[in-house]
Amino acid sequence: MVARVGLLLRALPLLLWDRLDAQPAERGGQELRKEAEAFLEKYGYLNEQVPKAPTSTRFSDAIRAFQWVSQLPVSGVLDRATLRQMTRPRCGVADTNSYAVWAERISDLFARHRTKMRRKKRFAKQGNKWYKQHLSYRLVNWPERLPEPAVRGAVRAAFQLWSNVSALEFWEAPATGPADIRLTFFQGDHNDGLGNAFDGPGGALAHAFLPRRGEAHFDQDERWSLSRRRGRNLFVVLAHEIGHTLGLTHSPAPRALMAPYYKRLGRDALLSWDDVLAVQSLYGKPLGGSVAVQLPGKLFTDFEAWDSHSPQGRRPETQGPKYCHSSFDAITVGSHFWEVAPDGNVSEPRPLQERWVGLPPNIEAAAVSLEDGDFYFFKGGRCWRFRGPKPVWGLPQLCRAGGLPHHPDAALFFPPLRRLILFKGARYYVLAQGGLQVEPYYPRSLQDWGGIPEEVSGALPRPDGSIIFFRDDRYWRLDQAKLRATTSGRWGTELPWMGCWHANSGSTLF
Missing domain, CATH: 1.10.101 (Muramoyl-pentapeptide Carboxypeptidase; domain 1)
Incomplete structure (x- = not known):
């Protein structure tokens, strides 16, 4: 049996390379x-x-x-x-004005006019600013797959970022009254001109207009998320586009929030020095002599964290566990987990720490080995292995040393190879048996798994021999023998064993 598994492991990449070689040739120059x-x-x-x-x-x-x-x-x-x-996904606002300013600043740098360079203003031409410091905003609508309270919290936090470092103050206008800044989600062409039409996931995710039109538009069809590693982070895009509505153009500074390609959340301050100087050039420093408050990105990693004590955002008629109404990470949501039996019975949410002591919240990938029953958890660059409730390794391992990806999307025990597999973006990694080393030939393209999308959020082998992949509110069923997806749909309404089916009326809970 061991020899057969080794043969499968070596043969799989070769067979899949043949499949890829059969694809149409690369497009012409x-x-x-x-x-x-x-x-x-x-x-x-x-x-x-x-x-x-x-x-x-x-x-x-x-x-x-x-x-x-x-x-x-x-x-x-x-x-x-x-x-x-x-x-790569980016902001839909053109870089024209930004590039002209950047080129002038670089010219100053080479001419050694450093003082003059520092005084260059990175914002739109004269007149494109608000002539007041108290601005109102309205969230006109929000992504269909995200809960309204969480989106509103992200919007408030995005505006607060800019008020923390400037003299601006923001307040949410009533639904029926006027507002200075309006945030709206659209599909496709929305009367902004064909160049601003949204085209679904990827491409231009959003665009905004400089003062004083006060409009920011977002692609309704994008895979929006309010967690750090799932889909497109809506909070970062909100904060970026709000910057445009205040009069800021794109920034050339590394890791700037206002760079054309959206910033990733991390430990560093969410606003770069260039962002802060730009908004203060327009509106001044915080009032009252207060010090500008810079906040690290790690504080904004999960607006959807489940709170067992807060009923906000839950409709009275809604029943079932929280994951039935949103996306989930691995086998958990926030700091809780559920157990779903094959017959559809769902346990109450329980804290991760109650079952696996020492495990942090917001786990990014998890899998259980069908060989020894051990649980494997992944977050950032660290890994945990539990046998029942007890850790096998004592302390979390630094798993990047073995070639494993940082912040994996999902994990899976793949029965044909009897190996753990990690998924990250458009690639997957096969782990050596019993260890944290990546096997030769890997990582490889996710095209090997025909029809499985990028950035999956979970994977689960089923008793019938299939494997279910999850992303947002959708699932894909993989045929192990053919290595391709055979069916797909919405897991909340089409997979009763997920526990999202109302037992009395037969209506769906999603």
């Missing part, structure tokens, strides 16, 4: 160039403001400008890294 030109024109690198020059020179100069803005090696060549950057 002319088609890629046209797409790149459309991108550069949309975001302000190829337009009337760029000096006239031969077509090839203008294109090369635009590529150089984009590479510099994106912190890439500046070559002027449309290489693989540049193309990959163009496909």
Whole structure:
């Protein structure tokens, strides 16, 4: 049996490479160039403001400008890294004004006019600012898959970020009254012009208009989330687009909230020095001589954390566990977990610490081995292994040393290989038996698992031999033998064993 497993492990990548080799050939260079030109024109690198020059020179100069803005090696060549950057989700606001200011600042730097450079203002042209310091806002609607109270909390926190470091103050306007700033979620074309039409997950996630129009628009079809590692973090995008409504353009500073590509939450301050200086140049420092309050991103990692003592946001007629009404991480939500029996019976939510002492909240990936029954948990760069309620390793392990991914999306014990598998973005990792080392040939593309989407939030083998993958409110059923998804749907309404089915009326709870 051991020899057979080893053969499977070595043969699987080769078979999957054959499948990938059978895919259509890579698109031609002319088609890629046209797409790149459309991108550069949309975001302000190829337009009337760029000096006239031969077509090839203008294109090369635009590529150089984009590479510099994106912190890439500046070559002027449309290489693989540049193309990959163009496909990343970003803000839909063009970089035209930002690039002109950035170029001037760099010129000052090389001319050694450092003092003058510091005085450069990174905001829109004169007149595009609010001439008052008390601004009202309204959340017109919100993503369909997220609870309204959690979204409102994220909106309040996003506005608070800017008021902490400036003289601005914000308050939420009544639903029927006027508001200075309006936040709205739209689908597709929403009368902003075809260039601003949303195109579903990926691409431009949102865009906003400078004062004093006071509008920020978000793609309703995006996979929004209010946790750190699932879907697109709505809080970060909210805070970024609010910055535009205040008059800020994009920032060239590394790790700036106002960079064109949205910042990741982490331990560093959420607003960079460039963000703070920009908003203070427009509106001044905090009133009363108070010190600007900078907050690290780790404070904003989970607006959906389950609170067993708070009924807010729960409709009176809604029944069932919390995960029936939102997405979940691994086998947990926040600091709690549920046990779901095959017949659909669901346990009460219980604290993770009650079952596994020393385990932190907001676990990112979890799996149980069908070989020895041990539980494996993953968060950040650390791993835990429990045999029943007792830790096997004593202390959490630093699992990146073995090549494991940082912040994995999901974990799975894969019966055909008798191995643990970790999923991260568009790749997966097979772990060596009994250890935390990644097997040779890995990581590999998730295309090997035909039809399984990127950024899955959980995976679970079923008694019938299938494997269920989860992301947001949807599931995909994988045929182990064929390594491809055979069915998909909404797990809250179509998988009764998940415990989201009303036993009396037969109606769904999702």
